[in-house]
Amino acid sequence: MSELTTLDLLLPFAVLLLPLAGFVVLALFGDWINKDKEQSGACWLACGTVLAAFGFAVATCLRLYAVAGGKEGLRFTQPYLGFEWIEAASFRVPLNLLIDPLTCVMMLVVSGIGSLIHIYSVGYMAHDEERVRFFSYLNLFTFFMLLLVMGGSLPLLFVGWEGVGLCSYLLIGFWYKKDSASAAGLKAFVVNRIGDVGLILGMIFIFHAFGSLDLVDIADNAGALAPEAFGVFGPVTIACLLLFVGATGKSAQIPLHVWLPDAMEGPTPVSALIHAATMVTAGVYLTARLGPLYHQSETALMVVAVVGAVTALMAGTIAIVQTDIKRVLAYSTVSQLGFMFLAAGMGAFGVAVFHLYTHAFFKALLFLGSGSVIHAMSGEQDMRRMGGLRSKIPWTFGTFLIGTLAISGIPYFAGFYSKDEILLSAIHHPALFGIALFTALLTAAYMSRLLFLTFFGEFRGGHEAEHHLHESPWTMLGPLVILAIGSVVSGYALFPGHAGARIRLPEVIQPVFRLGESPLHHVSWVPVAATIGALVGILIAWYLYLAMPGVRAGLARALRPALAVFSAKYYFDHVYDGFVKHVVVKGSEHLLWTRVDAGFIDGAVNGLGTLMRGIARSLRPVQTGFVRHYALLLLAGAVAVVSYLLSSAGRVHL
Amino acid sequence: MGEPAFVHQAVLLSLVLFAIGALGVFLRRNVITVLMCIELMLNGANLAFVAFSRAAGTLDGQVLVFFVMVVAAAEASVGLAIVIALHRHKDTLDVDAFNVMKG
Numbered sequence: 001m002s003e004l005t006t007l008d009l010l011l012p013f014a015v016l017l018l019p020l021a022g023f024v025v026l027a028l029f030g031d032w033i034n035k036d037k038e039q040s041g042a043c044w045l046a047c048g049t050v051l052a053a054f055g056f057a058v059a060t061c062l063r064l065y066a067v068a069g070g071k072e073g074l075r076f077t078q079p080y081l082g083f084e085w086i087e088a089a090s091f092r093v094p095l096n097l098l099i100d101p102l103t104c105v106m107m108l109v110v111s112g113i114g115s116l117i118h119i120y121s122v123g124y125m126a127h128d129e130e131r132v133r134f135f136s137y138l139n140l141f142t143f144f145m146l147l148l149v150m151g152g153s154l155p156l157l158f159v160g161w162e163g164v165g166l167c168s169y170l171l172i173g174f175w176y177k178k179d180s181a182s183a184a185g186l187k188a189f190v191v192n193r194i195g196d197v198g199l200i201l202g203m204i205f206i207f208h209a210f211g212s213l214d215l216v217d218i219a220d221n222a223g224a225l226a227p228e229a230f231g232v233f234g235p236v237t238i239a240c241l242l243l244f245v246g247a248t249g250k251s252a253q254i255p256l257h258v259w260l261p262d263a264m265e266g267p268t269p270v271s272a273l274i275h276a277a278t279m280v281t282a283g284v285y286l287t288a289r290l291g292p293l294y295h296q297s298e299t300a301l302m303v304v305a306v307v308g309a310v311t312a313l314m315a316g317t318i319a320i321v322q323t324d325i326k327r328v329l330a331y332s333t334v335s336q337l338g339f340m341f342l343a344a345g346m347g348a349f350g351v352a353v354f355h356l357y358t359h360a361f362f363k364a365l366l367f368l369g370s371g372s373v374i375h376a377m378s379g380e381q382d383m384r385r386m387g388g389l390r391s392k393i394p395w396t397f398g399t400f401l402i403g404t405l406a407i408s409g410i411p412y413f414a415g416f417y418s419k420d421e422i423l424l425s426a427i428h429h430p431a432l433f434g435i436a437l438f439t440a441l442l443t444a445a446y447m448s449r450l451l452f453l454t455f456f457g458e459f460r461g462g463h464e465a466e467h468h469l470h471e472s473p474w475t476m477l478g479p480l481v482i483l484a485i486g487s488v489v490s491g492y493a494l495f496p497g498h499a500g501a502r503i504r505l506p507e508v509i510q511p512v513f514r515l516g517e518s519p520l521h522h523v524s525w526v527p528v529a530a531t532i533g534a535l536v537g538i539l540i541a542w543y544l545y546l547a548m549p550g551v552r553a554g555l556a557r558a559l560r561p562a563l564a565v566f567s568a569k570y571y572f573d574h575v576y577d578g579f580v581k582h583v584v585v586k587g588s589e590h591l592l593w594t595r596v597d598a599g600f601i602d603g604a605v606n607g608l609g610t611l612m613r614g615i616a617r618s619l620r621p622v623q624t625g626f627v628r629h630y631a632l633l634l635l636a637g638a639v640a641v642v643s644y645l646l647s648s649a650g651r652v653h654l
Numbered sequence: 655m656g657e658p659a660f661v662h663q664a665v666l667l668s669l670v671l672f673a674i675g676a677l678g679v680f681l682r683r684n685v686i687t688v689l690m691c692i693e694l695m696l697n698g699a700n701l702a703f704v705a706f707s708r709a710a711g712t713l714d715g716q717v718l719v720f721f722v723m724v725v726a727a728a729e730a731s732v733g734l735a736i737v738i739a740l741h742r743h744k745d746t747l748d749v750d751a752f753n754v755m756k757g
Contacts, residue, residue, distance in 0.1 A: 623756060625752075
């Protein structure tokens with residue numbers, strides 16, 4: 001045990017600034033470093049900065065443990081450089097970073113998985129002319145994401161929040177010459193902006209209720225607030241619900257989930273990093289970070305849980321009918337994020353973050369694996385043209401299999417442990433528990449379907465494509481193998497706890513929420529039920545796609561109405577499209593443009609001009625052009641002024 | 655005739671001079687006559703200055719008169735130059751001929 005030194009306080013700063021430095025160097029000198037299009041020096045530079053950031057993040061966490069020794073409430077928060085960012089009366093925002101176990105987990109996930117995806121991208125983007133731009137965006141994203149999870153106050157978190165949104169937009173639309181890509185980028189940006197309004201309003205409410213936006217202040221003082229029962233809409237409930245609007249936008253929860261599937265237009269490493277492992281979990285992080293506040297409002301918790309459960313179920317059903325390999329994974333991500341929110345809504349914030357952490361491994365693995373498949377298929381993403389790839393790209397298959405088992409919740413793989421805890425957290429709400437269990441079954445089913453369609457059976461892509469099939473380079477396979485290992489061990493990895501004890505991740509971060517011990521009691525039949533659910537899901541997929549593919553057509557006929565709804569993604573896009581086309585566009589045209597703008601505003605401006613011209617016309621005869629008329633007016637004016645002055649002074653006696 | 659009565663009469667005279675000058679400016683149509691009437695107004699004012707200076711027993715008014723005389727001399731030269739320019743321009747000295755500023 002030792003004291004913190006100045007050097008320790010600078011460690012998190014190094015974590016934060018290295019990717020930013022990488023971005024600046026690449027943005028300014030990237031093309032100069034990569035003089036030849038074939039070189040990849042700039043790409044490796046980007047990897048280096050994130051890897052170094054990961055190293056510093058590990059060092060930061062080790063120092064935190066060394067200093068705090070596993071005691072409760074361990075954290076360091078320091079106003080770096082003594083710099084006050086905003087100072088206005090009682091509104092003060094210092095530029096401080098908060099390092100506690102929750103930050104450590106997020107920091108390690110972001111920089112660790114970020115490094116792997118950077119390395120993977122070197123291989124994946126090897127033939128792209130604009131790699132330098134790609135890597136500079138990735139570095140910028142890493143910086144903002146680290147700022148989001150390390151910021152010590154809500155405004156600082158918000159800077160990161162907006163920054164990752166910007167990078168998400170830039171990277172979704174990376175291939176901007178493709179119309180669908182730039183449209184998807186715009187959609188993501190606009191939908192996120194709707195959520196951000198909620199976040200801003202939530203911050204205002206929190207400042208109103210607490211007089212502070214410091215995360216430690218909020219967490220410390222939340223317990224003193226009066227708890228608000230279900231149905232009571234006090235300031236805490238309103239603040240939490242507004243913040244949750246922001247979380248639904250960023251984490252793609254219903255009704256703001258529509259942008260995430262479209263975001264798959266971006267390069268696959270982007271989907272893995274931003275739209276699976278890190279950025280989309282920011283909403284979960286925000287909810288967990290303000291867990292003590294949410295804990296005071298039953299309404300907010302219930303809303304979070306219900307939105308999470310409904311999202312998990314709906315996205316799971318949509319994933320079953322998707323044919324694009326990346327879109328299946330996208331809906332799967334939405335569904336898994338729903339699981340996290342379900343746990344958070346049950347008050348089990350540690351469990352939500354636990355699932356966030358295991359999900360980061362296996363979902364990044366699955367996305368990178370799908371990228372490897374797409375790479376092998378020379379850009380083809382439709383699973384109906386794949387099949388039998390298992391022998392052609394064995395490494396990709398092996399790692400993808402591990403990822404599928406992990407997300408399906410097969411025992412001894414990471415997803416099993418976190419999903420088990422989520423189910424446990426919901427055990428007192430039969431409806432939510434049922435939805436969660438059924439969604440777990442769906443997850444296993446659609447992931448197995450993806451696996452069977454892609455890697456089993458006969459190749460359906462034609463001779464030409466079959467001839468081109470090739471395993472990916474080691475820069476892509478290396479990260480896959482590491483993530484596969486993570487997808488197995490992250491579920492039962494133990495961390496050093498108090499007095500040499502070895503504790504699991506939810507217990508590591510539990511002190512952050514100031515709610516005492518984790519309330520979960522293990523129930524022996526829950527993991528058994530979850531496992532059976534997963535196996536049933538896999539069996540159904542096996543039966544329909546491998547054993548008896550003939551049954552599928554009949555089943556599809558029988559379930560046509562339901563499948564139509566799933567294929568149409570529950571008509572969310574239709575409704576939004578209709579709303580924009582009919583209400584926003586038509587309303588703008590017929591009311592705002594022709595009436596308000598052309599009628600009222602232009603009318604007022606032009607009317608003022610006409611009025612002035614009228615007055616001027618009636619005054620024009622005064623300007624006769626004869627100097628003596630002006631002189632007469634001058635004299636009359638002077639006489640008037642002087643006589644007024646004299647008469648008011650009462651001294652007129654000529 | 656006492657001192658106040660003298661001042662009274664001098665101010666009245668200056669008023670008369672000023673009024674004659676002003677009427678001339680407004681009524682006469684020859685530019686040179688108008689200029690001369692302006693001189694008359696200036697000198698009416700000068701007379702008032704001197705009278706008040708005498709009444710107040712200070713020299714301030716008289717100093718001001720010298721200023722006015724210097725400015726009047728300058729004004730006369732500029733004014734006559736303008737008169738010549740006007741005459742060259744329109745071949746007349748009727749002030750009513752120059753109304754290009756009419757609104």
